[in-house]
Amino acid sequence: MSIELLEVRKAFGDKEILTGFSLTIKDGETLSIIGYSGAGKSVTLKHIIGLMRADSGTVHVDGMDVGAMDRSALTELRRNVGYVFQFAALFDSMTIGENVAMGLLRIPDMDEEEIRARVHECLSLVDLNDVHDRYPSEMSGGMKKRAGLARAIATGPKYLLYDEPTTGLDPVTVKVIDRLNIRMKEELGVTGVVITHDMDSAYRISDRIAMLYDGKMRAVGTVEEIRTSEDPLVRAFVEGRPELMEGMS
């Protein structure tokens, strides 16, 4: 077991986002979290990497309680975790090359030549060539997203957390990102947690899929189990059929 969330509760003011959410993500698997907008999916990811702390409940990564970590322990944890932000979150005062190199600069014993080669390699992996010296403002949304992915994988993390990695991308780029995701898992054994609304992509890349609803786990299972779920809420979401939810409270 590599990541374990147990009875996690999180509220912002009076609004409770996570209401006792539990989930286990096994080593080496890719788990997609699906759910309606505002269900708390991004909040869940931020708990795993310690950007947010639970009001109650625990989050364990590799057996260590993230909520109890001090800054230096969190820094150590984050060396092993890559995070792909929903809107890329690239540093707009830096070039794309400098953005991708940021995490590498924190690795001791890595010289300039190695960093440059690794940056080039990661940008090539996401089909971004010749953008090293461009600024984020000079790139499209899809290109920024891919650059954000390149930055996240640059340090060779053990875990990759993706916040809607394919939203807003063209179908070809979606496939490129999905292939990269599968490759990260199969070749490097990376454990992936993917937030997505794109069910085709979720079916392609996931070992398991979990649905978050009303701050709790609604369903979790293999791709086949979710695809054939009898739960009207799950079916409504995965089939994109709101009429299945009619009459439900």
Place this chain on the structure above:
Amino acid sequence: MTHPLLTPIQSVGRATLALVRASGQGGYLAAGAVRALKNVDIWAPHISTQMYKIGVASVPIAMFVATFTGIVLALQASYTLTGGVPEYFVGTLVGKTMILELGPVLTGLALAGRVGASIAAELGTMRVTEQIDALETLAYDPLAYLVVPRVVAGVLMFPVVVALAISIGVVAGWVTSMGLLDMGSPQFVKGLKIFFDPFDVTFAMIKSVSFGLIVTGVGSFFGFHTMGGAEGVGHATTRTVVVSTMLILVLDAFWAAVLL
């Protein structure tokens, strides 16, 4: 429905809570920034850039303010000191006022607008676009990366800019005295020297260091705690200028009461 009499009480209660919360957050940020000082490898590479942005780039506005302050001080001193008061007191008044008060305070206020607002807007934009979160996920301490270099640069460069502003203000007063008041240079210099105390310069430098700390610290605080997109960045910038201005004036009175 709330009783009408409760509304002002609730407002006071909310304002008190907000003040307590802000004080707690400020203390937490300050403690974090002090702890982050040990991460020299993260903040040191950015010091020279911040010293340029905060110090060197502020010289034109500081010179502009100081020049006109020096001119006005000389003219008003000449207007005020009539009758039996020796003319060379114009030099005394220009020197003392520029060094003790107007040099540090007017420069501090001008830099609260230029430097403080810029820091709040920059960090606020980084906060709302998740760039600060991204720094954390890349194993950087954002306080070491963003706050420490700005505050250290402010503490180092404010005294330099203030010293320059004082010098420019005195020179402007001196030129005005010779050009518009028919005073000789020796007279102005005599007035300047007669009550000069080296402690005055120390006093001005202590004040400017504290103003540098306040302006960069307040800008960092509001930038770091920005919420709510572009509007939030606007609020953070405005609050930075207002709070920095108030704290500069309070500190000015504090130092005068403690050190003079």
